[in-house]
Amino acid sequence: FLFHKCFCASTGMACLSCLLEYGTVKIIVIRNKAVGSVFRLIQFLIILYVIGYVCVVRKSYQVKDSVISTVTTKVKGTGFTNISGLGAHVWDVADYNIPPEGESSFFVLTNMIITPNQMQSSCPELPDQSTICMSDSDCTEGSSDVRGNGIQTGLCVNYSETVKTCEVLSWCPLEIDTDLPENPLLAAAENFTVLIKNTVTYPKFNFHKRNILPDVNSSYLKQCEFNRITDPHCPIFRLKDMVAEAEEDFQTMATRGGVLGILIDWSCDLDFPEHYCGPKYSFCRMDNKNPENNVAPGYNFRFAKYYKTTDDVETRTLIKSYGIRFDVIVFGTAGKFNIVPTIVNVGAALTILGLVSPVKSAVLGLGV
Amino acid sequence: FLFHKCFCASTGMACLSCLLEYGTVKIIVIRNKAVGSVFRLIQFLIILYVIGYVCVVRKSYQVKDSVISTVTTKVKGTGFTNISGLGAHVWDVADYNIPPEGESSFFVLTNMIITPNQMQSSCPELPDQSTICMSDSDCTEGSSDVRGNGIQTGLCVNYSETVKTCEVLSWCPLEIDTDLPENPLLAAAENFTVLIKNTVTYPKFNFHKRNILPDVNSSYLKQCEFNRITDPHCPIFRLKDMVAEAEEDFQTMATRGGVLGILIDWSCDLDFPEHYCGPKYSFCRMDNKNPENNVAPGYNFRFAKYYKTTDDVETRTLIKSYGIRFDVIVFGTAGKFNIVPTIVNVGAALTILGLVSPVKSAVLGLGV
């Protein structure tokens, strides 16, 4: 309307004067307690929403930033096994932590099937519907089943006194992985501890902090252990405690392996002093949680240690290793007061307040 | 205006009565079909926007959550090579999967350059503009080129009958990596399969699910293989199929190596029953896709197996391994109806509807 008037007016001073005109609506004030109460109630609800939801819950007056994080871990502890074929063996971190370092996860070996002294040679396949044979004609030279253990030589040989299977070229003797120990061999792993060093950065606020808080000194760090009540700031965790916090049993989980999430929450309100911003730890099992859907449970992988015999033949020890992979997941958002989102959100809130006017008119229209 | 009146009024009951007053604008109803039509059209477009875009496309009435995911993988299959120097060799998962486990990626070795029996000693450098020499004075004792293979001894020795190069202290004999096999040595890798176990969590909705769906049983899992049409829920993938889905040729990719992304999309609308929420798989090549920009193609890295000879000297087999790294990338957002975003978005939409009034006034102003 005003624009229209301005376009009609001549340019120059006449237009300037026109720009400084204003139009306003004629307002009639009517005293009606019922409509007035509804009107005030709506205004009250909107102000409540602005203060309660926008300011308190969402903190919309703040600029947000996402965490950038670095994690390093160090496991401590030794275990002892006495497996037939391997003999008495003490396991330390270089033995059970495979691979020796990960970006933000570490693996602790708890159970295993060891097949020592494998060599490249030929041996009968493990008996199976597709590998049991009566004569050489049942076997195909050069064929290789993706679920098998090697390349068939075309011969049918004795697997045991009663069963004949196709012979394969492979690392022999083959691994027999059907008799997994029912109790984890490295049951002592439940008492291993891990030191988690986590440094976070909120680049927008130039905020840096470690999970080893400033009030933690060397001597405390040498003997402390995380406990939600007595030692909530100690960054050293006993494996058993973490698994227990996730409401799992360590020995059960250790038998077939699994994945445990170590969640570190760095959500912070940086309008408060820096020392209120600290890590909050929680733990949960990350792999299958649904007992009804229990196909292919656990976590395991195979690795080998390679040796050479004196006559230069390569041998290896194959280890099918079951264990717990601990994934450290760092997350969080920090917020800090900033004028721009404050203006934007107060503006939006005022807009909604402005809305009450038409609503009021409608109410009035209905009421008259 | 109202505030002003309230401030002027005396406090107490007088003010309360003032609070319950209301001002309203005097509205004149004019019948003008042209302006009325435009007004209704604008209202219609806004309602269309609210329903179509805000509700259907963006689902703004929902609370959203991002996926937290855990991935474990297990590769199966055996390959056979017959390389001069190494002899007939069967490769199983412990041999070709390096390192044995990753957080959410796995590597399958497909091609390689093997340099066996390296020892710490001295040997002539590979011939190159900077290493070819005429006499000892061309070589500098102790110098080490970042692109070279060792520390120069200061001597100039015969590399071949015609060429002399500076001698270096290094793992000798040096690797000659210029003649990479044109066909991948482990071509059989295309028939290897991988079982991907992926568990996702939407913490806000306490929603947990695996990619091994509840209707998958053990016997199906033992023999199934992912196929987009016949077996879309089988979590076992043939490597060749995944590469083909990414519109690449396995043998070509296997020769020089590469990175393949396995993308699992868990985007879900949790207002629908849980069984509608499932994984959607897609595959794409992640490294260089631009044939015109083909500098430094492929993917390879070096690793070594260390041995000790009977007289306690360390030797190693250096393997420059080319292969495909499969990165499993899990993403997705879930939404579920919640009253708070519904109110906020309906409020915002009403605000825009309220806008039509001034626009209408302007239109009227222009029209008169």
Added chain:
Amino acid sequence: FLFHKCFCASTGMACLSCLLEYGTVKIIVIRNKAVGSVFRLIQFLIILYVIGYVCVVRKSYQVKDSVISTVTTKVKGTGFTNISGLGAHVWDVADYNIPPEGESSFFVLTNMIITPNQMQSSCPELPDQSTICMSDSDCTEGSSDVRGNGIQTGLCVNYSETVKTCEVLSWCPLEIDTDLPENPLLAAAENFTVLIKNTVTYPKFNFHKRNILPDVNSSYLKQCEFNRITDPHCPIFRLKDMVAEAEEDFQTMATRGGVLGILIDWSCDLDFPEHYCGPKYSFCRMDNKNPENNVAPGYNFRFAKYYKTTDDVETRTLIKSYGIRFDVIVFGTAGKFNIVPTIVNVGAALTILGLVSPVKSAVLGLGV
């Protein structure tokens, strides 16, 4: 108000005619230069906000997408050490890069404590408050301290001529990690280089690009080295330069280890031609930056190389390796013009403009 009228009216043509009615407010134009100026100033500020903040700073007219990225790295360089017990030794990438490949990080060994020829046997524990003993009764057979090195045999034996400690079953001899070399053994690592290959995808815009830009050719790539001024597009970085850019000293950091972040920013405005979209590199130290909070500094881990002696006994060389882990962190958001967010944001801005009317009324109310 209008709805109310419509509901009262009879259906059919009567209602249609009612839909095409419109109500408008009676507007009185008053010439008041003071109030008019304030009104225009507010309008000006809002338009400034819309253009300046919404359009220029936030680019709210664009659809956004987050980067999907793949990183591969390759380190080059050789170092030389002469440690007592190990002798002269040249280190190449297969030796110092552990594990041989990571998803988006790599580790360079710079300092170490080597304990060769460890065997499973028994030996006296390292002296400590809890391990020093007077007689066998001070030691408990089978007990294992989480901070100790093995399983106690129950015997108290001579550690040195003056000190007796409990005997443990372990990999013996035990590692003595108190005398870390003050200067990094692999000081030459500062001149190692790393080629970082990074391919990014913005799936919404079907945009793919590598950090090896199209104008980089093979011969340039063979000899170039990143320099912020002279070679800003070369993807080969000298380790020392990266550490220097993070304002750290390489030799200091190398002694006790650390974590260095290589940040690649791919934020792009895809309304501009594609070649303006390129990687921006920055570097910062990711682990502890706070010299006052210096508990448990650095980065190290243990790994072992396993051998078998001629009489089939397993031995190992334990390496406590200190070094720098380089984490490649790729981030960025791309935006491109799209009609939907443009409409939404222009709508919101107009809404705020519409707000000026009530504000003006209030101002007028106060002013009269």
